Amino acid sequence: MWPRRPLACLAALALAASACGDDTSPAPSGGGADAGPVDTGVAVTCQNDGRVDTYVANLAKASPSGAVKVTLVSSDPGPPVRGTNAWVLKITDGAGAPISNAALTVTPFMPDHGHGTSVKPTVTAGADGRYDVANVYLFMPGVWRVTVGVPTAAGGSDTATFFFCIAG
Ligand SMILES: [Cu+2]
Structure with missing residues (x-):
């Protein structure tokens, strides 16, 4: 009934394994297998993964304590793409006051594969709690x-x- 699915899964597995360089957990996570997304040969489908955010400009996240709010003002390209992205962040405290010149860390990681990136993002602090983040390298x-x-x-x-x- 689903003649194309096994092929798609094999392709995703092979792509993930070859691009990742480790074999701990190369398969893309589940959750979207039955959603039947219409695509054109995309090997990895995670848009329906319950963890992922839908990109919009000014996507805001609070820290667990509520002491800090981080807003992804923009990603260029947006939504983020495979490869190099440039982000603009705005950092405020829980009351909305800008936090400027903090020693911000920005750390990409693939939780399903257990690896980060060799290319580290470069953070440049601006005024009013804004930060330019270059080299957000989402390589696979x-x-x-x-x-x-x-x-x-x-x-x-x-x-x-x-x-x-x-997506890949
Ligand atoms: Cu990976």
């Missing part, structure tokens, strides 16, 4: 988690996370 298809960390006075960090599906 699948679910990516990008964690934004804002150091706290106590020596820890407040973090907010964005999840995106990168």
Whole structure:
């Protein structure tokens, strides 16, 4: 009844394994297998993964404590694509006051594969809590988690996370 599915799965597996370089968990996560997305030969489908965010400009995430709010003002390209992306972030405290000149960390990671990126994002602080983040390098298809960390006075960090599906 679904003659094309086994082929698509094999293709996704082979692509993920070859591009990833580790074999811990190369298969894309499930959740969207029965949604029947209309595509044109896309090997990895994670748009229906329950974890991923739908990209919109000014997508805002709060840290678990609520002390920090991180807004993805824009991604260029937007939505984020496979390869190199440039993000603009705005950081505020829980009351909406800008947090400027923080030693922000931006960390891409593929939770299903257990790896990050060798290319590290470059953060440049601007005025009014804005930060330009270059080299957000989402180099392979699948679910990516990008964690934004804002150091706290106590020596820890407040973090907010964005999840995106990168199609391949
Ligand atoms: Cu990977």
